Amino acid sequence: MKTRQFTCLLAMCSSLAVMPAHAQQNLKLWYNKPAANWNEALPIGNGRLAAMVFGGPATEQLQLNEETIWAGGPHNNANADSKVSVPQLRELINQKKFVEAQALANKTMTSKQNGMPYQTVGSLFIRMEGQGEASDYYRDLDISRATSSVKYTANGVHYVREMFVSAKDQAVIVRLTADKPASINCELYMKTPLGKKQISTADGKLLLTATTGNNSGIEGQVKFQSQTQAVLQGGSQSVTDTSLIIKGANTATLYITVGSNFINYHDLSADGAAHASADMVKAIKTPYADALKAHVVWYQKYFDRVKFTLGGASSDKPTDQRVKEFTQGNDPGLVPLYYQFGRYLLISSSQPGNQPATLQGKWNNLTSPPWGSKYTININTEMNYWPAEITNLSELTEPLIKMVKELSVTGQQSASKIYGARGWMAHHNTDLWRITGVVDPAYYGVFPTGGAWLTEHLWEHYLFTGDKKYLKDVYPVLKGATQYFIDALQEEPDHKWLVVSPSMSPEHEFTSAKGVGGVTMTQGTTMDNQIIFELFSNTIAASKALGTDKIYADSLAQKLSRFAPMQIGKWGQLQEWMEDWDKKGDTHRHISQLFGLYPGKQMSPYRNPELQEASINILKSRGDVSTGWSMGWKVNFWARLLDGEHAYKLISDQLRPAATSGSGGTYPNLFDAHPPFQIDGNFGCTAGITEMLLQSYDGEVFIMPALPKAWGTGSIKGLVARGGFVIDMDWNNGAVTKLQITSKLGGNLRLRLHDALKPSGGFTMATAKGDNPNPFYHVDKIKAPIIADASQLKGLQFAPTKLYDIKTVTGKTYTLVGK
Template identity: 35%
Template sequence: MRHDDLVLSWPRPAGEWIEAAPVGNGRLGAMVFGGPGRTRLQINDSTVWSGTPHGPADSLADVLATGAGPARLDEVRRAIRAGDYRTADLLLMSFEGPYSQEFLPFADLWLTLGEGSLHTRTLNLDNGVAHEFLTVDGHEVERSVWASHPAGVLCVSITGRTDVKLELDSPLHTVHKLFRSNGFELGVEIPVDGAPQHEPEVKEPLRYAVGALDDYDPFGALVVRIDTDGHVSTTASKLTVTGSTRTLLVLATSTAARDFWDGRAPRTRTEHLNAAAEAASVALAKGAETLLREHDADLRALLGGTSLRIGRQVNGPIAAEDVLSGRDEQLTATVMFQYGRYLLASSSRPGSGPPANLQGVWNDELRPAWSSNYTVNINTQMNYWPAEVTGLAECHLPLIDLLDKLAANGSEVAQHLYGARGWVTHHNTDMWGWALPVGMGHGAPSWAIWQMGGAWLVHHAWDHYEFTGDIDFLRDRAWPLLRGCAEFCLDWLVEGDGWLDTIPSTSPENWFLVDGTPQSLSWSSTMDIALIRSVFTRCLDTARLAGLDDPVLAEIEKALPRLRPIAVAEGGWIQEWVEDVPEEDPKHRHMSPLVSVYPLGQIDSEATPELAEAAVNLMDRRGNGAMGWSWAWKIALRARLGDGETARSLLLEATRPLGFDWDVNAPTDGSQWGGLLPNLFSSHPPFQIDGNYGFPAGIAEMLVQSHNDVIRVLPALPASWPSGALTGVRCRGGVAADITWRDGSLAALSIRRLSGDPLRTVKVAFLGRREEFTLAVGEERRLAC
């Protein structure tokens, strides 16, 4: 540990999962409970999901067999235009598949030491090591746990004289377990179907295959190898080390789902066990010191590119209870910025597997809330809001990999369900690339019917280019995704009253009132049109930048001016639906109409002041608290429009301790506010990690903005954050900024080009003035303050 590391500490072992410390390497995650006696490491692998690769295609075929398709879509559209919402609702439910699949727990590793006491339990947010200092049977013992990305393994190092008993089990079907002197191994079968909590009528919520499947074997292998100077003995269910002064455990996994994700030919169960054993053995041979050194260098290099300090420099461990107390809001903001970055780096690394899900890469429930999958009407997008701006661009890439899978499955859905070109996805997906609506034929269209999931997700491909300036990525990865999404949007639009409309259209999870009755189906919701306008604009920008010539561009240029402009309701706020209708819930947790503010940047205080004022009016109407992700979006929105004081107050609300039982799910309507759990996980409740990821994005937005081709420095600085330093914050155009402020005013500012076009002008707004200049790659400009 270095003197300036941010280190969280807890005075006691974790008694519950939400008190444990998370470690991860992008694919393997573990929750570390700590303490003497018998303690738990709860293990996850990002590829352990229910379901099968052919699940999306099979479900599409089943939906089409009910009669859903382009002809029925025409019926839906006629019913909505006629105001026959009940008929439209019933017809659309036939478009719903069952549900996307579940991210599942893998195993529990139990370590038993002797009797004793815990002196310190910490988690280093700069190098990802969970460390404990204990007294066990009168001896000093240290235990460190980390998940190494370079080695692809989970490591447990125990030093000091002690005996250790090791056990391993799994909540999944165990079909192989073997303990021997050099370690132990576990083989499990993974369910081929998993129903979410909100589908209680499913007779078999976790269904395992009966016999072998023709083309997919839902198998996972986990192997632990051990190196110790103690004596090892084994039974059929445990391994015991006696008289050791050093013990190193290395854990590796291999799954059939990982083969699917990587596009690799399927392997046998024996081959998976052998692959995991080899990975563990290779890592073990390096020894604890080398494994830790390589891990430390890797994670520090990633996390160290950007740093934030608000207020005083903190040296030494920070009690999590102090962060939760709210007594030092500058400390809380500093910690939550780094904690969110740490969690993203721990659950999303290139080449490691699927992107961070609703719980990152940490889950211990067989039926987690909302299946711990991907909700793509806000939550998955928020997971990746901090990726580019806080220096974690490489962590963004697993999401782009998922987009590739969605584009493949979504093209079949677009063609057969809607008669459209391109690709589509709705409001839920999973590691298999699920693209259908979910709902089992009874899901309310307010949440189940939303064809814009891909139109929002695809902006992440553009964002990666815009921050990095990587023209090869833009041409080779982003353009095919953008083009396919634009094709779907072009075909989804239909003639209206002089405008092009989306129909059916919903505003995610919200309802409006018609004659006092809640309805969700309309046409051309504000969010729909904002997303499509942005997709079209990004396509034209991409073609210009990459020198592309494609027939779809002419179609886009023709359609773009025929999209409805953003409307302002009679009450003075941004209108949510095509008509000025009353909301069922004026305090609704979703801020869907304001996607045009953040993250899309279509509404801006300088360029569109009247719309910016209307956006503020809608925020005032919606109010403050709800759950972690809603707070985070509201923080970013307020910051984007220059209101640092309200953004700060929202952050203070969001980082208070949860005020009721964490394992009692709050109503989804936001009527019961969430908060932070003892390990600083954000909650609804239940635990959802999107808030943790959204907080650093919102904090960054308060301190620097770079949308619409201008870098704005300290655009929303609260008065109660009078001093601080933000180093290496990334800005669009391939540049980074270092910012220091004192007494509420900018004290030092430097801009350097990391990548991108050296001829692209850098425009910086600070201290009431603007400067413009060019920078060669590697060049830095210090600006006079």
């Protein structure tokens, strides 16, 4: 077998913040016509405020959102009446009376409150007066600067709009200019679908004052006000009862602020109008050029951490046309654009101190959006944050971590009232009010491991940051989640395994051996077993890292030894349920039994290849094309299976025009289609592309584990591996030419290099004595040459697919150059 050789050069670099200069392919979404609908409009946001830019020449529409505009008010939907039925449900399930169990669950477990929807503020309209027909039209979203622009010519005048959402000033800012003086003539007015509202003018401002809607018997209690004010150069402004009118201005800068009475999930005592006014005063004091500069600096401190390019000439056509043609020809630049668009969306919808990204990020134009635009925690919310740590956006997990802390409080009600257990838990849905009870019928809603899945992100944040102060802060949340399952786990009668009961495999029905179908209610599903395995293992590891709670950790280890194993079924598939019920050819979108493959860390081609083969069998049976988020998940699956070609095929399936029903794809504005729009597919693909280029879940940093042939030449800078290693790499003809690793935390780096010529027979792994010295990994004992000092790296030839343990020093960079 041929091997790729590398010589390691030692570079002493103490700066972690500044990445090497790196040219990227064009990072603009651009179009030669205005948006005809919401899925063609362009998203801008600062984590709290968001807008969709339509770009009409005669009338601009800015559809607005603010993250606390939700229906209803403080409440929890934990149904105390359920407690009596839980033992009955468990007994029915033990007797395999699944239909009866589901009927009882529908009668006793579901809540009258099914979660509150996220709602739109409404829209600001800018109606341009006397322009006539437009020509030379252009609009874009520059994701390298987080700005959107619209340009066109009308009546011989060239007009430009530039829009962004300032995090510093907490305002949507719109700049209207023209190349001839006194050409800005427009009317500003607002509309909202909310029922309780008043649109008025006062002190030269356009005001929308409203209250959010009622839902499921809960009165809407979020009161808010949006304010719009214009600052003119030249010309004049007048008002009507419901609009602002600008005449003869040279330029007009519009500021839009929104404030609500929301303080936290149980306190609505703020003054929304005062909040909006304070933000307005601050925003208009800042000259436009300074505001724009500050905005770009704020945004690029996140975005510029990762640079990504693929070799070859990219299309210069409008973005919607590129999506239509992607599968027909070579457009290597669309993948990096789509990848970075995912990072753009996360930066723009999840900022420290704010709410997490919802099912639609922060962009929603309805009062009753699909699935409420809530937090669906049987995969979708978690998927939103899969790219955060690995693409160098670790701080942006803070809103999610805060929500999990809050759920650990409200979830105590569900644990106690419904299951009679200690600790905390949450089912498959939550919202701004941090509900934790059952949402929707039992077919969907009796999923007791949603909260446990969320805790995976708490532990992952520690693996990437090594922050023990943080770990100490969240350890009670991890422990509380395990306490619930210590009380709630049941011994099933056939094998005496400890299992979750009642439960279900998300949204997927089974047909039992007795021919019973159309139900989901069962016990001991593979996903549940895997999630609880991760939770218990992570809590044990956290206890060890903190040097605390050893006796409790030992008790968790004893429980772990009684968990149900993963099982391979009659047609070689990884079973979804404890019993062999999988149907070959079933194309259901959820592939829940593969949680242990991704995002879990329980399957590896080196440690348990038989489970990898069983995973491949289930993936082939389910097929590729599905809803958008499901295809995003599958990209990650195939990356973990080291099949770059199949992962790329899923990306190609996703990067095609969205279908109207039945399967996913991509809308003209690059939003993911379920359909309709769900943002998790965008985030899932960004994570999956990263997994194709870098993996670190299995106790090692694996370089380019699943590179497809279509990406033969490229470069990516700034990825992050567990253990705090920042990775830059260049490659050509499928082989690494330069690898640069910066250690944020020091300690041991276990490195595996990609081998473009690896044999088709698979992989080998030798076991040996000795523990892995890296405290961030708890994996099997494996043999690797120990390089105790960086000076030993000079001139060393690295053989691909072999492992090397390198002792690293905090803040230093190690560079391998291909021969």
